[in-house]
Amino acid sequence: MKKQNHTRVVILGGGYVGVHAYRSLIKGTGDLVRTGKVSITVIDPHTHHVFHGWSGETVAGVIRDENRLSPLRQIFPKATIVRGYAKRVDRVEQKVIVAPVGSDEQIEVPYDQLIIGTGVRDSLDLIPGTKEYGVTLRGESGPDMLRQRVIELTERAELEKNEEKRRSLLRFVIAGAGFTGVEMAAAIAELLKTLRTDYRVLQEIEPEIILVHAGGTVLPQISEEFPKLTDYATRQLLDYGVRFRFWTRMIEITPEGAALNDGTFITAKTVISTIGTSIKPMPGTEDFRREMLGRIITSPDLRAEKAVNIWVGGDSAHVIQVKRGKACPQNALWAIKQGEQIGKNLARLLTGMEVKPFTYPGLGQAASLGIGKGIVELRGMQFTGVIAWVMRLFFFLHFTPSRRVAFRALVEWATLPIGKRNRTLNGKSGLSTLVGSEKKVGSGFLRFSDITAHRN
Ligand SMILES: Cc1cc2nc3c(=O)[nH]c(=O)nc-3n(C[C@H](O)[C@H](O)[C@H](O)COP(=O)(O)OP(=O)(O)OC[C@H]3O[C@@H](n4cnc5c(N)ncnc54)[C@H](O)[C@@H]3O)c2cc1C
Structure with a gap:
């Protein structure tokens, strides 16, 4: 088997965790990404990061919808973007199985370090209808x-x-x-x-x-x-x-x-x-310890408990605040700070330093x-x-x-x-259904290299 000479970091989700993990990883690793010693791949079915904080302003017509959305290819400039759903994590082979949007075939994305920032879904079962x-x-x-x-x-x-x-x-x-x-x-x-x-x-x-x-x-x-x-x-x-x-x-x-x-x-x-x-546990991660709602319980350094190379933050994670002994709230600021810490810790690990616990005290x-x-x-x-x-x-x-x-x-x-x-005067229709977006794709397999080859 060919020996890997660089570290492959894969980020699942281009939300708040993904963006801030990426940024602090780039900052903390200095030249490692530029010189190809560390590669970063971001997997997300959407083309944009959604800034949920502006939701009210969008409804009120204060901010146009496009000004809530930051294009992933602009905010992750040094990463390879894979537009698709992560379907399964194979922890033995260290790869993520992805269903690219608009394709019937699945691809495999190998990783050495995996960051999970896939957030949560709105619960559609709580109220029937x-x-x-x-x-x-x-x-x-x-x-x-x-x-x-x-x-x-x-x-x-x-x-x-x-x-x-x-x-x-x-x-x-x-x-x-x-x-x-x-x-x-x-x-x-x-x-x-x-x-x-x-x-x-x-x-x-x-x-x-x-x-x-x-x-x-x-x-x-x-x-x-x-x-x-x-x-x-x-x-x-x-x-x-x-x-x-x-x-x-x-x-x-x-x-x-x-x-x-x-x-x-x-x-x-x-x-x-x-x-x-609600959270649907990603196949391949079901055995991670979870709290009642399905969030993955992390160690203080934000790795999934007992995992050495899988990091979790934001809405998908159950993180205990070190000083207060209470679970961190689920909102954007905490997702941002956890993402930042994951990126910093990964950078420390890759540059031979000790990782640190997440000690952010909150802001408001x-x-x-x-x-x-x-x-x-x-x-x-x-x-x-x-x-x-x-x-x-x-x-x-x-x-x-x-x-x-x-x-x-x-x-x-x-x-x-x-x-x-x-x-407020806009001709688009909003009466179509507003829920359910995941696309079903087929199960044929295509390797990651097949879709990255044309990028160079
Ligand atoms: C309407 C609304 C308004 C909000 N307002 C506020 C607010 O004003 N202030 C505040 O602090 N918080 C607010 N929040 C909460 C805040 O948005 C979340 O806490 C925050 O987004 C969590 O960040 P995250 O990175 O964990 O997940 P997200 O930001 O949700 O990102 C998850 C990403 O993962 C991707 N993803 C999901 N599944 C997969 C998969 N299988 N494979 C690949 N990618 C996947 C998604 O496409 C998404 O891009 C609001 C939330 C909503 C819904």
């Missing part, structure tokens, strides 16, 4: 399709004569009052407010946005520690006319609307689920509640209103992987007063 009739937001263009859908339903309501049908077209029910649910409620309200100028129907009847939540307060993640932020968020949503159904669970989504566990049924053309995520959290309104918790300090909104904006711009995309997003913010109304 979500897959068929519900709306979820995680996909590459989920928020943009929701925005288009709101516009299209408003157009339909404008033509509809029947009062009850009009109301149903303009009624939006959201399951879950966590960060995503709250941001979506505010974003839809903000979009409808902008549309009001151009649509008579919105001047005649009040659209309804209903947040259904199993607990007794919005943002349960922070409500005990930071009541000022929760109170502010609640007030802003009430000002927008959002109605709450607390202590209530959504139990089914049908073509007509949402059934709740208190026996009521809300007629609505749009039902959005923001609750629950933020949410947008429409234009000019936000909440931020920064190391225990609480900010609300415009200050929080602007802080969050700059923080997100800083972490947008492509500088070009960040600049375009900044220009959109700066031109908000003149640009926003135009962005």
Whole structure:
């Protein structure tokens, strides 16, 4: 067997973990990548990194969908990009079996070091009917399709004569009052407010946005520690006319609307689920120890427990904060910091140094509640209103992987007063299904070298 003279690093997923692992690996290995001693391959079915943080702004029409998306080939310039789904990890042969998008054949990508940053999926089983009739937001263009859908339903309501049908077209029910649910409620309200100028129907009847939540307060993640932020968020949503159904669970989504566990049924053309995520263990990694929801439990250095060359971070990982003994939250900042640490540790390993445990203490959290309104918790300090909104904006711009995309997003913010109304008038259709994207491909095998050969 031919001896390998360079180290092959394979990154599964071009999300937050992937991007930041890549960057700190490049930084930490100096010339090793340029001189070919270390090669990096990124595998992802999408062509772009999705900045989920701008989801609310995309729905509200503040930021164009393309300004949430950073092209993978630009943000991983020194890596080979394989556009496909990792289907299986063969840990004996050290290779990943990949189904390339648009091909019936599978390929093998060999690795010496493997980074898993494949995130999670929206759970489509938690509320029956979500897959068929519900709306979820995680996909590459989920928020943009929701925005288009709101516009299209408003157009339909404008033509509809029947009062009850009009109301149903303009009624939006959201399951879950966590960060995503709250941001979506505010974003839809903000979009409808902008549309009001151009649509008579919105001047005649009040659209309804209903947040259904199993607990007794919005943002349960922070409500005990930071009541000022929760109170502010609640007030802003009430000002927008959002109605709450607390202590209530959504139990089914049908073509007509949402059934709740208190026996009521809300007629609505749009039902959005923001609750629950799931992980389908990647074949070949099933024996890794996992927590209840399927996240891989890591060692302090972010390797899968007992693995020597498999690293995991972000939403797919269960990482214990060293100092607090608690699991790290699942959000972008933690995924970024874990990705960074994985890249640093790998660089240390490849340059003969000891790896270090992940000790990041956290920074805070933020949410947008429409234009000019936000909440931020920064190391225990609480900010609300415009200050929080602007802080969050700059923080997100800083972490947008492509500088070009960040600049375009900044220009959109700066031109908000003149640009926003135009962005709500767009002819694309959002009424097609918003869930389920994985493509089925055949099972023929093609070697990795077959697809990389033409690149040189
Ligand atoms: C609508 C929405 C809004 C959010 N808003 C915020 C926010 O405001 N602030 C915040 O901090 N967090 C927010 N989050 C959460 C945040 O986006 C996640 O915590 C973060 O994306 C996790 O990063 P990750 O790298 O683990 O996974 P991701 O960023 O999800 O990346 C996973 C990548 O893996 C790829 N992938 C999946 N399966 C495979 C496979 N089999 N083979 C190859 N590639 C694969 C995917 O295509 C994707 O590119 C939001 C999430 C959503 C859905």
